[in-house]
Amino acid sequence: MQAQTNFLFVLDNVYRVVHDTYMKNAFGSYVREKREALRQKDKSYSLRQVAERIGIEPSYLSKVERGFPAPLSEGKIRALSDELEENPDIMLALSGKVSSDVLDIIRKRPELFADLIRQMKEMPDNAVLRLVREVRDGDW
Amino acid sequence: MIELKNKKLVFTFPEIHPRAKLTISFKKTLRIPDDGNTYPLPPGLGTFPLVHVDDHEKTVPDEWLKHGGVMLPMHQSEAMWINFDSDFIEEHDTEYPFAVKIATGKINAVTGGEWSEGLERRPQNYLVAPKQPWLDGYHVSRDSIRQFVAMPLGDGYTAEGQITGREEFGGLQIQVYPMKREAFEKRWPKVDMAGISYSVDEAEIMYCRKSPDMGLAPGGLMRQKIYADEFDLSEWEREVSSRCFVHLANSGQWKTITGKLPPENPPTARDYSEHGLPWFEYYSDDKPLPGSRVLNGLKSVFETGKSKRQNPLPENESADPKRLLILQKRQNPNQVREWRE
Numbered sequence: 433m434q435a436q437t438n439f440l441f442v443l444d445n446v447y448r449v450v451h452d453t454y455m456k457n458a459f460g461s462y463v464r465e466k467r468e469a470l471r472q473k474d475k476s477y478s479l480r481q482v483a484e485r486i487g488i489e490p491s492y493l494s495k496v497e498r499g500f501p502a503p504l505s506e507g508k509i510r511a512l513s514d515e516l517e518e519n520p521d522i523m524l525a526l527s528g529k530v531s532s533d534v535l536d537i538i539r540k541r542p543e544l545f546a547d548l549i550r551q552m553k554e555m556p557d558n559a560v561l562r563l564v565r566e567v568r569d570g571d572w
Numbered sequence: 573m574i575e576l577k578n579k580k581l582v583f584t585f586p587e588i589h590p591r592a593k594l595t596i597s598f599k600k601t602l603r604i605p606d607d608g609n610t611y612p613l614p615p616g617l618g619t620f621p622l623v624h625v626d627d628h629e630k631t632v633p634d635e636w637l638k639h640g641g642v643m644l645p646m647h648q649s650e651a652m653w654i655n656f657d658s659d660f661i662e663e664h665d666t667e668y669p670f671a672v673k674i675a676t677g678k679i680n681a682v683t684g685g686e687w688s689e690g691l692e693r694r695p696q697n698y699l700v701a702p703k704q705p706w707l708d709g710y711h712v713s714r715d716s717i718r719q720f721v722a723m724p725l726g727d728g729y730t731a732e733g734q735i736t737g738r739e740e741f742g743g744l745q746i747q748v749y750p751m752k753r754e755a756f757e758k759r760w761p762k763v764d765m766a767g768i769s770y771s772v773d774e775a776e777i778m779y780c781r782k783s784p785d786m787g788l789a790p791g792g793l794m795r796q797k798i799y800a801d802e803f804d805l806s807e808w809e810r811e812v813s814s815r816c817f818v819h820l821a822n823s824g825q826w827k828t829i830t831g832k833l834p835p836e837n838p839p840t841a842r843d844y845s846e847h848g849l850p851w852f853e854y855y856s857d858d859k860p861l862p863g864s865r866v867l868n869g870l871k872s873v874f875e876t877g878k879s880k881r882q883n884p885l886p887e888n889e890s891a892d893p894k895r896l897l898i899l900q901k902r903q904n905p906n907q908v909r910e911w912r913e
Contacts, residue, residue: 567574567581567816568626570640572678572687572745 457499459526464497466516477515486511506532574814576642579619583670583814585750592750594670594701595657598622598644598818601708602841603651604719604792606874607890611794613708613852613899615911617838620644620652623830625819631829632819633784639743641817645826645834646722646786649873649885653708653720654744656701664760668751671698671801671808674707675745676720676788677732682711682798684735684866691749693805696861698749700801703858703901706909710790710870711798713863721791721873721885722820729876729884730787735866742787747815755807784829786820790870791885795853797860841891851893852909855900 471477483493486508495502504512509527513520524531538545552560575582585592599616622644625636636643646652654674658667671691673680678687683697691698699707709717710731723729725739733739823834838844845851877884899909 564573564575565624567576567624567642568640569574569815570638570817572639572741572817 459523459528460497460499462523462526463493463512463516466518467497470516482512482515485515503527574816576622576624579622581622581642581746581816581818583748585809585812585814588750588809588812589668589753589756591659591661592668592670592753593659594668594672594748594750596672596746596748597655597657599653599655599706600835600838601651601653602838602844603649603721603885604794604841605888605890606719606721606792606872606885607888609793609890610716611792611841611851611891612893612896613794613796613854613909614651614653614841614844615850615852616653616655616909617911618835620646621832621835622818628829632821636819639817639819641819643819643821643829645821645823647823647834647837648722648724648786650722650823650837651708651719651791652722652788653706655706656704658702663762664756665763666760667702668756669703669803670701670751671749672701672704673698673745673747673749676710677725677730677736677739677741677743678745679731679735681707681709681720681731681867682861682864684710684731684864684870686736687745691805691808691810693801695864696801698801699798700803703856704799705854705901706796707798708794708796710867711861711863712790712793712868712870714860715795715797716793716863717796717798718790718867718870718872719792719794720788722786723789723873723884724822725785725787727884728880729789729873731790731867731870732787734870734876739787742785743820744788744818745815746818747813749813750809751803751807752809755803759803759807784822784825786822788820789873789876790867791873797856797858799856799858800861802858840887840889842887842889845891845893848895849911850895850897852897852899854909855898858901 467477467482479493480490483490488508492502496504504527506524506529509523509529510520513523521531573584580595580597583594583596598620600618600620601616602614604611604614622642625632625641625643629637632643656672658670660667675681675687680687680697682699683695685697709719712718725742728734730739730742732741821829826832826834873884874888
C-alpha cells in the first residue's frame, strides 16, 4: 500500500506538471529556466559547466534546452535533477518517461495498479494522500 | 495511527489533535566502552533502515508476523539510541507532548518492570517526549543510563534474560499516548500570530543460529537523565495509544530476509575520539527521575561475558572524549546530535 501511495502521489504530480507545461515545450524550457535561475546566483550553472558535471557535451544540452529531439537517458535526467535541485520524477515525466522503479512496481502487479489508478483518476489530492499504510500491530 | 516514513515511525493522533505527531527514529552510534567509566553522549551516525515485517513474510520467523510491526538490522554488540521528535506548533508556541513507554524484550527501560498496559506514576513507567529528546539505554541511576547494546537471544546477556530468566521476545516495544487536547490547549493557549514570523525548520532461514532475533542488553555507562513528568497523569489521553513492536534482526541474516545489505558497523569509540570528533552533553533544568534499582542491578555485557569466560565486546578499549559539544533544550533549532563524514 505504501508503494501504491507513493506511486499515486508521484503520478498525480506528474499529471499536473505535464499538463501545465506541455504547451511550453515542457522539458527543454523547464531545464533552461531552472538552470538560468541558478546561474543568476552561481556562475557554475553555465550551460557548459552543468553539461560537464552530468557527463554530456554542452552542445547536446543546448539542443535539449531548445527542444530539439535529443533524448536523455534516465540516469542523465536524474543527474540533471540533482544539479538543478528538482524532483527527478517530475523531470522524468516532463521528458515523457516514468521512473524505472515505478515501472517495476506496476509491472509486478499491472492489473491491480491499472485498476487502482483508473479508480482514483478523479480523486482530489487530499483523498489520494489519505491512502496511507499503517504499521500493523499484532499479538505480543 | 503509525506510519513508516523515511526510516522513521510516525505516530499521529488526528482524532485527538490535527498536529499531534511524534516521530521516532533509531540512530546508529558508537558503542561506548563498557569499562566502568561514565561517558558523554556519543554521536548519531545515521539512521537504521526500518521495514515492515509484513513485506518479508516468507523470510521472517512466524513469531515476528504474529507480533506485527517493523524490523531493523543490528550487528552483534552494536549500540543504538532512540530519537524523539515532534513538530513545533507555532500557534501554541510549543510541541505536542506525548507519554512514551519503551521496553526491550518487554522489560520497561525506565523502571525495569515487565511490560504492562497503561501509564503509571509510582514509579513513572514512561518518558515525556519530545521534552526527553532521546533515550540511549536503561535508566540505572538519576544521572546515567547503560547503553542499549544488541546481543543474540539465548545467551543470557539481555535485560529480558537477566530479569525474567527467559529470552523469548527480544526487540523493542514502544507505546505512545498523546496528551488530551483540552489539557494541551489549556496549558498552551493559542498565541496571537500577527506580526510573528517563524522559520520552519527526521526462521525459516538459518545458518549460525536458530533465529535471527536480537535483544538489547545493558552496555557501558553514559551521562543521561530521564526527566520526571511535570504534567498531571489525568492530562494524558490514556484511552488512546498506538504501539509498535520493533524486531531486531541479526545483521548477518538481514540480507537473507530483505535482499539488502545492512549498514556497516560504526567505528570504535577510541578511534572516533582519537580523530578529535565530537561527543555531546545535554543540559536541561528539568527534574530527573531516580534510576531503577532493578536495572541498576543488571550485569553489563562485559560483566556477563566475564562471568561466562567469553569476550562479547571486542574493541572495548577505554576512550578519551576530548571534544565535547553542548546541546541545550530549544537553544538552537538546528542543533543536532549527529556526526557524518
